[in-house]
Amino acid sequence: xxxxxxxxxxxxxxxxxxxxxxxxxxxPGERGVLVPKAEAAVADEIGDGVSVLGGLKRKKAPAxxxxxxxxxNRHYLRLSQETMGTDVNIDISQGTCTMKYSPKVQExxxxxxxxxxxxxxLQDPDTMQGVLEIIYRTExxxxxxSGLDHFCFNPAAAPTAFTPMHQLSESIICHxxxxxxxxxxxxxxxxxxxxxxxxxxxxxxxx
Amino acid sequence: MSKNNIVYPYIPNxxxxxxxxxxxxxxxxxxxxxxxxxxxxxxxFKGVMNLPEPIYDEYSIKRHTExxxxxxxxxxEYLCFLGAGCAxxxxxxxxxxxxxxxxxxxxxxxxxxxxxGKWQAFFEYASxxxxxxxxxxxxxxxxxxxxxxxxxxxxxxxxNSRGTVLIPEKINPENMMxxxxxxxxxxxxxxxxxxxxCDAAGLIDVEDLKSKxxxxxxxxxxENPTYLGSVEVKAExxxxxxxxxxxxxxxxxxxxxxxxxxxxxxYGATITCGDFHTLGLHMGAGGCQGGFIATFxxxxxxxxxxxLMFGITETSVEGEYGFGEVLFDRTSxxxxxxxxxxxxxxxxxxxxxxxVYLAIMGPKGMEExxxxxxxxxxxxxxxxxxxxxxxxxxxxxxxxxxxVDFNKxxxxxxEINEALLGYKIIGGKDLSFDFPEMGQSILFCVTEIxxxxxxxxxxxxxxxxxxx
Numbered sequence: 001x002x003x004x005x006x007x008x009x010x011x012x013x014x015x016x017x018x019x020x021x022x023x024x025x026x027x028p029g030e031r032g033v034l035v036p037k038a039e040a041a042v043a044d045e046i047g048d049g050v051s052v053l054g055g056l057k058r059k060k061a062p063a064x065x066x067x068x069x070x071x072x073n074r075h076y077l078r079l080s081q082e083t084m085g086t087d088v089n090i091d092i093s094q095g096t097c098t099m100k101y102s103p104k105v106q107e108x109x110x111x112x113x114x115x116x117x118x119x120x121x122l123q124d125p126d127t128m129q130g131v132l133e134i135i136y137r138t139e140x141x142x143x144x145x146s147g148l149d150h151f152c153f154n155p156a157a158a159p160t161a162f163t164p165m166h167q168l169s170e171s172i173i174c175h176x177x178x179x180x181x182x183x184x185x186x187x188x189x190x191x192x193x194x195x196x197x198x199x200x201x202x203x204x205x206x207x
Numbered sequence: 208m209s210k211n212n213i214v215y216p217y218i219p220n221x222x223x224x225x226x227x228x229x230x231x232x233x234x235x236x237x238x239x240x241x242x243x244x245x246x247x248x249x250x251x252f253k254g255v256m257n258l259p260e261p262i263y264d265e266y267s268i269k270r271h272t273e274x275x276x277x278x279x280x281x282x283x284e285y286l287c288f289l290g291a292g293c294a295x296x297x298x299x300x301x302x303x304x305x306x307x308x309x310x311x312x313x314x315x316x317x318x319x320x321x322x323x324g325k326w327q328a329f330f331e332y333a334s335x336x337x338x339x340x341x342x343x344x345x346x347x348x349x350x351x352x353x354x355x356x357x358x359x360x361x362x363x364x365x366x367n368s369r370g371t372v373l374i375p376e377k378i379n380p381e382n383m384m385x386x387x388x389x390x391x392x393x394x395x396x397x398x399x400x401x402x403x404x405c406d407a408a409g410l411i412d413v414e415d416l417k418s419k420x421x422x423x424x425x426x427x428x429x430e431n432p433t434y435l436g437s438v439e440v441k442a443e444x445x446x447x448x449x450x451x452x453x454x455x456x457x458x459x460x461x462x463x464x465x466x467x468x469x470x471x472x473x474y475g476a477t478i479t480c481g482d483f484h485t486l487g488l489h490m491g492a493g494g495c496q497g498g499f500i501a502t503f504x505x506x507x508x509x510x511x512x513x514x515l516m517f518g519i520t521e522t523s524v525e526g527e528y529g530f531g532e533v534l535f536d537r538t539s540x541x542x543x544x545x546x547x548x549x550x551x552x553x554x555x556x557x558x559x560x561x562x563v564y565l566a567i568m569g570p571k572g573m574e575e576x577x578x579x580x581x582x583x584x585x586x587x588x589x590x591x592x593x594x595x596x597x598x599x600x601x602x603x604x605x606x607x608x609x610x611v612d613f614n615k616x617x618x619x620x621x622e623i624n625e626a627l628l629g630y631k632i633i634g635g636k637d638l639s640f641d642f643p644e645m646g647q648s649i650l651f652c653v654t655e656i657x658x659x660x661x662x663x664x665x666x667x668x669x670x671x672x673x674x675x
Contacts, residue, residue: 014321018527021519022331022566032567033299035575038582039659045589049582050467052604056431056438058469061570063338072566073301076559080310082324084317087309099315103217105265111307114283115276121293121493123280123633124624130278131492144256155350155553162549166388 015081022075026065032072213263280633282490286661290608290652291434291636292352292379292482293490296463297576297656299567302487306560316552319530326530329555330517332562336499339462339565339573340479341470343504346514348497348554348561352482353385355498356428356459359480360390361548362500362511363426363455364398373419373427373454376402377409379434380641382459398425407645408602408610409433413441413448420452426478428457431471432464435650436584436608437601446475462486462499462561464606466573467581478502487564488557497557510537513548576655580607583662584653590666591651596673607652610638614646616673623649623672630668 003010038049050057067075086099110116119128135153142151154163215221220229226238235241242251262268281287282295289295306312311325319326333345349355360372374386390398401419404412411429420427427449431439439445442458449456457478458471463485471479479501488495502508509516516533539546568576588609592599598612613623624634635651642648653662 016323019324019327021327021334021528022562023334030569031571032569033301033572035297035568035572036579036655036658037575038579038586042582042586042659046582046585048578049585050578052581052585053438053468054440054604056440056442056469056474058465058467058574059473060341061574062341062465062470064335064565064568064570064573066569066571067566069301069567072563073304075566076301076305076328076563077308079324079328080305080308082322082327083310083314084321085308085310085313086315087313099313101217101219102313103265105269107307107312109269109272109276111303113273113276114281115273115279116494117489117491118281118283118287118295119279119492120282120287120289120295120490120633122289122291122636124628127280127285127628127633128492130276133275133278134272141258144258147252162389 014084015078017078017082019075019078019082022067022072023065025067025071025075027068028066030066030068030071032067032069216265280628282633285628285631285633286657286664287633288635288651288653288657288665289633290436291650292381293484293493293496294607294652294654295490295656296485296654298487298489299564301567302560302563305563306556311556311559314555323530325555325559326517327528328559328562330519330530331566332558333517335562335565336462336483337501339465339470340460340501341472342479342501344502344509344512344516345499346512346516348483348499348558349514350551350553351484351496351498352459352480353379353382353498354389355480355482355500356382356457357386357389358498358513358548359457359459359478359500360386360398360426360428361513362478362508363457364396365511365547366455366507367425367453369423369425369454370396371399371401371421371423371425373401373403373416373424373449375405375409375411375429375433377405377434377642378428378430378459382434405433406602407435407600408437408605409435410437410439410603411441411445413444416445416448420448420454422453424449424452424454426455426457428459430459432461432468432606432608435610436605436652437603438468438606440603442471443474450475450477461607463573463580464577466568466570466575467577468606472501472503478508483557483561486561487567488560495557497554497561510534511547512537513546514538514550515540577606579655580653583655583657583659584609586659587651587653587657587662587665590662591669594666594670594673597669607654608650610645610648610650611635612646612648613673614648616647618647618673620647620649623647623669626672626675627665627668630664630671632665632668 115130119131125132139151143149212223220226230236262271287295314322314325317325329347336345337343349358364370386400390400403419404415427445429439429442429445431442433439446456455477456475457480458476460471460479460481462481462483481499482496483499484496500512515538517530518533520529520531522529535541537547538550540550584605584607588599591597591611596616598615599609600612601609613620620637620639624637627634635649638645638648638650
């Protein structure tokens, strides 16, 4: 059946599962997943491994629920059905992130390719040239698009607001004047000169 | 193919006829007219950007990226014994299944009317983590553990208005850099960091703590397990000293240790924090970190959290659950510049995933994974210590990580790690840069994913390398 001919509204109803809180699904003894155990030879040589903790050994197990894997999976799939992601419908709710379609090919590479998901961030740079090349190339694109000389990534909106404020105060405190290039302690290392214009203007008014 | 005639699959309304129809409605003949009308001429970009030729088809984009990613070595083809704040752990398939769901993956800040399920998942994440920490209150997470540590200290400062924090000198150096940045200038006031002396395994010198504790100290923060892997056996005593001086006691922990290690709350912590990437998340080149802060159910603490918090409530329908935001005005969404600190959106999807992990592991799974990590890491330390010239001098029990001293081998830590790559092994963290007083030492990380054979292979390789 198609949409209402005049209003164009859909007769949509989101799933409503009246799903329990995960703790209410607990059945003593159920397991959601089994985890690797030390080999017999290791246990023979080391013992239980945890007695060495002495007084810092956990006395009372955490009161986590005991739920079978199928039920955990079903629980969270039901919660996902009660969530209106952008993949399901347009999202124009709030504006600090404007929601756009992210091509699935990107998601599959970023979330599943072992060349990303199985890479440790502190590996020797020789062993992570692929990650570094992608970051470098993206930096070049961003420099060209912004028309500025340097660029660095920030993790999210709040740190992005924090970094330039900190740069600004550092530059005023350290130099008493505007400097063309600044460095902040890693892990935020190379700093975008993209921020130079606002810094210059703000500094003029505050100095 | 002219650029104007390309139908972009990822951008809606790319068909020329559709575009033409839309332009007709708003009375233009070319999209550029919009720019010319709205943006003053001097602010308009002129010229052509120097960007690489685009790749149009999806298969070629995939190939292009995969060819670059092939240059990375990774933990699926190499054995990886690298930790130091991020570690290879087993990720149950259900965790990936749930965080790959489009509804969660592409959700943003929908209200409870649209995102009831997401709100429930956040509430459950907080509840599950609270059980693990044996505390009561968590907000949705922050960017990473370092941010959680920094905000925990700012919370303590707001609670008791004192201006100094005591921190072990051998904490995770990256966390220390974030603390130095975040505790000064923005937001005011600056919080002074005073470090506490540590032994070679990273354990605090309690006498040094006693000499530095005062009425100016807002918090004593420790890591347990420490950055160098050891278990802070005097954690209870340290907490007592902190609290007797009226300071908050902040414990930074690795949540995957809490199935076997005592929850910090039970040895005196007033604030527990850490990074939860160990709970069902991949390493992702560092992209899967997430920070948490947990406290007891006390308004003194609750009102100082900086991020959104979800609570459960009754509705007008008997037996029905509803979820709501707790004290929204705490956050910078609610109070803008008057808020405690900036909040932001960053790791909500990871919170849902950590919730799935704890639900699927249960109390038994958490105990077993902790036990396996302790057994295998102790086995690894023992096997490595048998290599001639190599020493493992841990003065306390350790969890997951331990320091191996190569000073007597005549080889540098860098040389050893480089040689290990020849055995298809990603070695541990070279400590010679961050802790030069330790000389040529490496921090190795052994988790539940490392089998006895993997560990024997590492010991065999080290034996070969140091005997050359």
